[in-house]
Amino acid sequence: MRSTGEPVRFLAGGGTMGVRRHRPASDSPEVPVPVRSPLSCIVPPHVLARLEATGGPDVAQAARSTLLTTARLRGERSVRAALVGAAAPAQGRRTIFDCRHSTDLGTAVVARTEDGVVSDDSSVNQAFDGLGATRDYYRQVHDRNSIDDRGMRLDGYVHRGVAYQNAFWDGREMVFGDGDGEVFTDFTGSLDVIAHELTHGVTEHTAALEYRGQSGALNESVSDVFGSVVKQWARGQSVTEADWLIGADIFTPAVEADALRSMRAPGTAYDNELLGTDPQPADMSGYVELPETEEGDNGGVHINSGIPNRAFYLAATGIGGNSWEGPAQVWYAALLGSGPTTDFAAFARATWSRAGELHGAGSSQQRAVASAWQGVGVPLDTSGGVA
Amino acid sequence: MKVTLTSSGGFAAAVRLGRPPLVVDAAGLPPAEAGELAGLVTAARAEEPAPRAERARDAMSHTITVEDGGSSAVLSCSDAAMSPAYADLLRWLHARATPPPGR
Numbered sequence: 001m002r003s004t005g006e007p008v009r010f011l012a013g014g015g016t017m018g019v020r021r022h023r024p025a026s027d028s029p030e031v032p033v034p035v036r037s038p039l040s041c042i043v044p045p046h047v048l049a050r051l052e053a054t055g056g057p058d059v060a061q062a063a064r065s066t067l068l069t070t071a072r073l074r075g076e077r078s079v080r081a082a083l084v085g086a087a088a089p090a091q092g093r094r095t096i097f098d099c100r101h102s103t104d105l106g107t108a109v110v111a112r113t114e115d116g117v118v119s120d121d122s123s124v125n126q127a128f129d130g131l132g133a134t135r136d137y138y139r140q141v142h143d144r145n146s147i148d149d150r151g152m153r154l155d156g157y158v159h160r161g162v163a164y165q166n167a168f169w170d171g172r173e174m175v176f177g178d179g180d181g182e183v184f185t186d187f188t189g190s191l192d193v194i195a196h197e198l199t200h201g202v203t204e205h206t207a208a209l210e211y212r213g214q215s216g217a218l219n220e221s222v223s224d225v226f227g228s229v230v231k232q233w234a235r236g237q238s239v240t241e242a243d244w245l246i247g248a249d250i251f252t253p254a255v256e257a258d259a260l261r262s263m264r265a266p267g268t269a270y271d272n273e274l275l276g277t278d279p280q281p282a283d284m285s286g287y288v289e290l291p292e293t294e295e296g297d298n299g300g301v302h303i304n305s306g307i308p309n310r311a312f313y314l315a316a317t318g319i320g321g322n323s324w325e326g327p328a329q330v331w332y333a334a335l336l337g338s339g340p341t342t343d344f345a346a347f348a349r350a351t352w353s354r355a356g357e358l359h360g361a362g363s364s365q366q367r368a369v370a371s372a373w374q375g376v377g378v379p380l381d382t383s384g385g386v387a
Numbered sequence: 388m389k390v391t392l393t394s395s396g397g398f399a400a401a402v403r404l405g406r407p408p409l410v411v412d413a414a415g416l417p418p419a420e421a422g423e424l425a426g427l428v429t430a431a432r433a434e435e436p437a438p439r440a441e442r443a444r445d446a447m448s449h450t451i452t453v454e455d456g457g458s459s460a461v462l463s464c465s466d467a468a469m470s471p472a473y474a475d476l477l478r479w480l481h482a483r484a485t486p487p488p489g490r
Contacts, residue, residue, distance in 0.1 A: 102474075168446040172442075247398070260401070
């Protein structure tokens with residue numbers, strides 16, 4: 001990990017180093033993407049759910065895949081239409097750029113490519129590996145082909161600015177700072193942070209949740225949920241083994257903090273003179289009303305995300321096993337079926353409905369999801385069956 | 388000339404929420420540094436404001452308020468769309484004041 005002020009190291013023998021940033025020419029015109037479902041989408045969801053629950057392994061897998069595809073199409077129809085003419089599939093090929101402490105991404109240089117050699121810069125390699133793990137998670141667990149499900153390139157920028165204490169998604173690429181070395185350290189050092197930022201791209205290409213108020217807090221929560229799940233998947237941890245922390249690795253050892261956020265117990269990640277007290281609420285009784293301005297964190301999107309974060313934790317631990325096998329499938333399907341203004345209650349109903357479709361109405365999984373939302377005080381409308 | 392910087396948002400937005408702004412008063416600076424600050428402010432004000440980064444997520448937002456001789460100007464910028472002159476001014480301010488955590 002690089003400390004502030006240390007000279008930028010260049011990739012020894014790397015033919016791509018020193019080359020100014022170059023976005024590969026894109027690409028051929030859009031072609032329709034076939035639906036990759038082994039079962040016809042005209043099969044009603046409740047029948048698919050029944051097949052998933054009672055069929056043999058192959059039938060169940062096919063039914064689950066079709067249910068997810070149906071949800072995906074439900075959520076992405078408008079997105080697909082808007083993307084006509086966009087870049088052709090690239091299978092999520094990674095490129096890591098070194099900003100060399102500039103804030104101008106246009107002056108960054110290529111530091112590692114998908115087929116290039118390993119860098120001698122740990123930030124470059126951590127970003128490369130983290131983006132790869134997240135891409136592989138989405139591909140293997142959710143059958144999703146990169147951020148846009150069409151193979152979008154994954155461009156990561158490291159060493160942005162001087163002692164920059166942040167990581168962000170700029171609408172097209174992921175950008176990471178080094179931290180100041182006193183409070184925050186290198187933001188590429190935390191897989192959940194990398195997966196969090198990449199998931200902002202996934203959300204943008206699916207539900208496109210507005211970044212304010214409850215939809216904004218959901219947007220943040222979805223990134224935390226999949227940030228944590230990707231970490232659990234990469235480590236092979238069950239829901240009982242996972243730490244359920246976000247950003248546990250971004251503080252220096254000198255800072256007394258477990259992490260930046262706790263999904264298990266929002267509001268307890270830190271409590272010290274330097275950082276103050278973790279302000280995240282654990283349930284709706286503590287919902288923080290803030291102005292929907294930049295100074296108000298757009299209505300507290302990073303604050304109130306603690307509520308749906310804990311709902312996911314409760315659902316995952318209620319279902320048990322591995323988070324990516326049950327709960328994450330439900331949350332992902334709900335994301336695909338959500339829209340820009342989806343609020344907590346609507347998302348709660350979506351997860352309950354998807355749990356019913358994927359695991360059966362009245363199943364233990366669906367009951368765990370209902371109990372989770374009840375546990376954080378979000379009203380769950382179950383009238384009329386699945387949505 | 389007094390320059391006030393407020394930063395908000397970001398992956399660690401909760402840490403920054405409600406933190407006091409960073410303030411630099413040119414009256415308390417050596418003449419050379421005061422001149423440097425004035426030059427950076429002039430350069431930042433001369434640039435076209437960067438477009439709002441509507442699609443950015445977790446990017447920090449910065450507001451620099453310049454009070455000088457009874458007039459004031461507000462310069463706003465996002466990490467996701469920052470001009471070089473604004474970045475230079477921001478870096479200078481950070482280097483000359485004790486910032487709150489997660490500046």
